[in-house]
Amino acid sequence: MPALPEPFHDWFAAQGWAVYRHQLNMVEAAEAGQSALLIAPTGAGKTLAGFLPSLLALAERPSAGLHTLYISPLKALAVDIERNLERPIREMGLEITVETRTGDTPQGKRQRQRHKPPHMLLTTPESLALLLSYHDAAEIFAGLQCIVVDELHALANSKRGDLLALAMARLDRLSPGLRRVGLSATVHDEDYLLRWLASGLDAAEASVRKVRGDSGAKPEIEILDTSAHLPWSGHMAVHALAEVYERLKPAKTTLVFVNTRAQAEIVFQDLWRRNEDGLAIGLHHGSLAVEQRRKVEAAMARGALRAVVATSSLDLGVDWAAVDQVIQIGAPKGASRLLQRLGRANHRLDEPSRALLVPANRFEVLECQAALEAVRAGSLDGDPPRQGGLDVLCQHILGTACAGPFDADTLYHEVCKAAPYAALTRELFDKALGFVCDGGYALKSYDRFRRVAHAADGLYRVTNPRQIQRYRMNVGVIVEAPTLKVRLKGGRSLGEVEEYFVQGLRPGDTFIFGGELLVFLGIRELTVEAVRGKGGEPKVPAYVGGKLPLTTHLADRVRAMLETPADWGDLPPPVQEWLAQQRRRSVMPPEEGLLVETFPRGEREYLVAYCFEGRNAHQTLGMLLTKRMERAGLSPLGFVATDYVIAVWSLKAAKDVDALFDEDMLGDDLEEWMAESSLLRRTFRNVAVIAGLIERRMPGQEKSGKQVTFSADLIYDVLRKHEPDHVLLQATRADAGGGLTDIRRLAQMLARVKGRIRHCRLDRVSPLAVPVLLEVGKEQVYGQALDELLDEGAQALIDEAMSNETVQGLLPI
Amino acid sequence: MSQFCYINGAELVMDRRGALYWPDRQMLVVADLHFGKGAAFAAAGQLLPPYDTAATLSLLETLIAAYKPRQVVALGDSFHDEESAARLDEESDARLRAMVAGVDWTWILGNHDPAIEAGLGGAVTEELVVGPLLFRHEASLGSAQAGEISGHFHPKACVRVRQKRLTQRCFVGDPMRLVLPAFGAFTGGLDVLDEAISRLFANDFRVWLLGRQGVYPFPSRALQPIAPYYAL
Incomplete structure (x- = not known):
């Protein structure tokens, strides 16, 4: 173990801190010139571990120019870290400059940063991509020694991660010998992060050193054993909020996590209604005005708040030492997510974080129990690694052209060094390049309107400086859902x-x-x-x-728990009783295979399938099932999907359930539905913006009184009809099919249960089916064809009009 | 399934594909074709797919084959900009010329196409009066001229049926005047509730939404504002 040099040693001592072993390991790796991946829970001094080697190196051998680049997924985090670094640098009297660079950095400062960069630049993947598009990028990054990627687990398997991976492949060329450092929370698939970080490094450097932080004390998690009646359905947990309020009183500061912004509003209101003690309770979610969020964060940092009701807007980010309790309202939907949220409490390794789970209904009790067991067992959710987005690649190619002329072969090899693009074929790369140059359409009518042109010297160049400006206005992969100010x-x-x-x-x-x-x-x-x-x-x-869907991993655990009555002992008595009733009246859903119950109720026939594949997948299944039931003459009337089950009601009872759930359901019906679905349209719109086909809408760009210039929907329709293999449609299908995983989950389920469907015909509703039937009526009914709805709406209004007003002589109806 | 309406006494048929047919005169009317819109954007550096002109032509050919009109009136903004006619690829150019030559064709000038090259065929005019109807590009403000048929605004409207919001291109009108939806393949739209459109009508107005199988009438009070996403 290396010992820290004097000023550092003294400074740590003055703080009353001991240096963690993993922090020293990171220093070792740096001294050996090795890249490193640090995996440690929150509160382990991860960020300092990432910066310590650079601070030491700069203290020992002061150098001019950019030394370390730090990438954070959040602007706020970069700003916070700038503050946190300033203090030790000042107190140790080091001559090291640290600055942030984000979309909020003033123009003048950004200019200056290019010719006189700080030693350490803290920025985001988008700002890095922008920097790389400048003609002087090679000079800016020539002396760069180290790039630190914070919260790597949150970035790696996303489009922002694709953008960053491509930028890093570029940096590797501009800054030879660059060390890569990744900082990550505990994850399911560490090897994937390791590969992500190592990809493209020369063999000698490719051995990224894995450093693991101490796991610290085990979290203490408890499920609220409510004395109130445990609801059958609903997601707001209003029944338990009196008890939640009581739990706020003894704690110093509590983070109350909820899953949706709607829950946040309800819970916040309810807690204030009970707030006879005048506790300072704040609210934090992604829709609130930025200033308002910053205020809450600042109050939190000062320790002025006793509780904050928050959505995932606080999952990542700034450290608050004072938080000593986390309350999760509603089921956590995933084990990794729960762990991330637990980590927000008590940022000290030697004390356990304390957390309370508050299930909102009976199924959520099962899910909370499954999540709790998963966290105890240290088993986390994992998404399979995704292929890099073609739309992001298109953006990167244009960005590269903005920086200067490039050679296609060289760029292809460089791109393949980015982990998400390791398997990219030359053919696809050429399609993306074709799109960037002239739209890449089979109909070659845009030759004269090239954005990027292939010149006689074999290099590709931007044809017009306007393209550079356009690229810079549209950089980034986050396409926000359109919003309105309140x-x-x-x-x-x-x-x-x-x-x-x-x-x-x-x-x-x-x-x-x-x-x-x-x-x-x-x-x-x-x-x-x-x-x-x-x-x-x-x-x-x-x-x-x-609304995040339940993860596959957690769904598997819930299924396993249901089938094993011996495990029910930890569940609250009403839940045990409920499950026991189900065993008497029907059967338990099997861990393998699928339970389908059918029963009459009122004038209708119900079919309930216990799939446990998450709400989104169930919604798709509901659409496909109703289509099929319609063809079978069963007259389906509607369906409702929860995270756990799907219920369909119809006029006639389904008899041949095996045929209904046959795998070929995913054939033509799905194709047709996918092509028409708003999901694909929305995905196309995002892909088209990222790839640079249509422009981001700038605030205030939409003016009243003018038609919008064109519609992404119409472009999608035209392209789908005339050129179904266009690279942007390929990118759209990859995003919708693979990226959103629901279809894949559905396909896997149908294959898994084939020949193992247990159909139970009952004379009335089963205990397990009660919660979903309570959702019926709250949910939208089965969406009918556009024309049927229009006709119905028109007819209703016509009837109304005919009965009580003259029809203005307009219509001979 | 088509819808009829009466404007200033003329009986007109609204086609779900966005065209208007006047059986008495065997006249087909379309608005805002915006030929060459994709290419115009491409020339400005935004490479929209180049299929819009051909798609618009095909649809128009289909309608002409179906209605077999004696006369066709294009209500202006037939070309996206002044270079659009010259920018047409060979095949589209030939198809367009053949179509114009095959029927009594009138180009009404619009703000996007203040002039139309004479060599293209067809009559070119600012306004056209036929019987009780007056055809122009943009509806006149102030006292409405009886029987005015126009385009320009690309009207769209939104209704809510069973909690579902349906946003479609539409005809919008009252007994005195009618505004046609845009016919061109890439044309966006403007909410009829926007003041620019709603102020054209002194009292109540009506819209006819274009569905896939028919045209569906709704009174203005049944409409909801279109949220920005649907306008995009």
Whole structure:
């Protein structure tokens, strides 16, 4: 173990800190010139471990120019780390400069950073891509020694990770000998991160050293054993909030995590209603105005808050030493997610984090128990590694052209060194290149409108400086769902909501936002106008984005638990009783295979399938099943999907269940549905923006009184009809089919249960089916064809019009 | 399934594909073809797929074959910009010329195409009066001229049926005037509730949404604002 040199040693001592073993391991790796991956839980001094080797090197051998590049998934995190680094640098009297560079950095400072960079530059994947598109990128990065990627687990398997991987492949050429350092939380597949980090390094350097932090004390997790009646369905856990409030009192600071923004609003309101002790309780979610979020974060950092109700907006990020309790409301939906959230409490390794899980209904009790066992067993969820996005590749190729002329062969080999693109074929690369140059259409009518042209010297060049400007305006892979500002009439802005939520509101409707009850007045110039409401039943924001499906890993655990009555002992008595009833009246869903119950109720026939594949997959299954039932003459009327089961109701009972669930369901019906589905349209729109076919909408760009210039939907239709193999459609299908995993989950399930479907015909509803039947009616019914709905709507209005008003002589209906 | 409407006494048929047919005069009317829109964007550096012109031509050929009109009126913005006609590829150019030559064709000028090359065939005019109807590109403000048929605005509208929002291109009108949906393949749309459109109608107005099998009428009070995503 190396010992720290004096100023460092003294400084650590002055803080009363001991240097962690893994921090020294990172120093060792650096001294050996090795890249390194640090895997450690939150609170293990991970970030310092990443910077320590660079601080030591710069203290010992001061050098001019950029030495270390730090990449964070969050701007806020970069800013926070700048603050945290300044103190030791100042106190040790080191001559090391640290600066951030993000979209918020003023133009003048960004200019200066290019010719006089700091020693350490803290930035995001997007800002790095931008820097690399400058003609002087080679000079900026020539002396770079080290790149540190923080929260690598959150970046690696995403499009932002693709963008970063491509940038790193480029850096490897610009900065020979560059060391790569990855900092990651505990993950399911460490080897994938190791490969991601090592990819493209020369053989000698390719041995990335894996450093593991001490795992620290085991977290103490408890499931709330509520004394209230345990609900059959619902997701708000309102029954338990009195008990949750009591738990806030003895703790110093509590993070109350919820799964959706709608839950956040409800829970926050409810806690304040009970707040007789005047506890300072804050609210934090992604729709609130940035200033408001920063205020809450700052109050949290000062220790001024006793609790914050938060969504995943606080899953990553800034460290708050004061948090000593985490409460998870609703099931955590995944073991890794639960672990990440637990890590937000008590950022000290030697003390356990304390957490309370509050299931909102009976199925969630099972899920919480399964998650708890998974965390105890240290078994985490893992998504299979994804292929790099073709849209991101298109953006990168254009960015490369912006920096200067390039050779296609060289760029292809460079791109393949990025882990997500290791398997990229030359053919696909050429298609992406073709798209960047002239759109890549089979109909070669755009030869004269090239963005990037192949010159006689064999190099590709941007044809017009305007293209460079356009690239810079559109860089990045985050395409936000369109949002509308929420503003009090004549007053301040409260934050933003996704437009689809507003679609569901009519003037006069009430909704909760930012902890306040508001009355919707209308939309004016992309702003939702509202006034404060006085009471009544609110229509709460229901943000789809917050609804994460249950992970496969956790679903498997729930299934296994159901089939093993010996494991039920840890469950609360009402849940045990419920499961026992199910065994008496029907059967338990088998761990392998599939239980399908059918029974009559009211005038209808119900079919309930216990698939446990997550809500999104079930929604797709519901659509396919109803189509098939329609063809079989069963007259399906609707379906409802939860994370655990799907229920379909129809006029006639399904008899041949095996045929209904046959694998070929994923054939033509799926193709047809996929092509028409809004999922694919939305995906295409995102792909088209990332690849640079259509431009990002800039704030204020939409003006009232003018038609929008063209529609992504129409482009999708035209392209699908005329050129189904276009690279952007390929990218769209890869994203929708592979990226969103639901279809794959469905396919795997249908294959798994083939020949193992257990059909139980019952004379009435089974205990396990009760929760899903309670969802019926809250959910949207089976979406019929456009024309049927239009006709129905028109007919209803016509009937209404004919009965009480003259039809203006307009229509001979 | 088509819908009929009466404008200033003329009985008109609204086709679900976005065209208007006047049986008495055997006249087919289309608005805002925007030929060459993809190529115009490509020339400005944004490489939209080059299939829009051919797609618009095909649909128009289909309609002409179905209705066999004596006369066709294009209500302006037939070309996306002044270079669009010259930019057409050979095949599209030939198809367009053949189509124009095969029927009594009138180009009404629009703001995107303030002039149309005479060699293309067809009559070129700012306005056209036929019987009780007046054809122009953009509806006149102020006192509505009875029987005015126009385009320009690319109207779209949104209704809610069973909690589902349906946003479609549409015809919009009252007994005095009618605005046609845009016919071109890449044309975006403007909400009929936007003041630019709604102010054209003194009182109530009606929309006819284009479905896949038919055209569906709704009164203006049944409409909801289109949220920005659907406009994109």
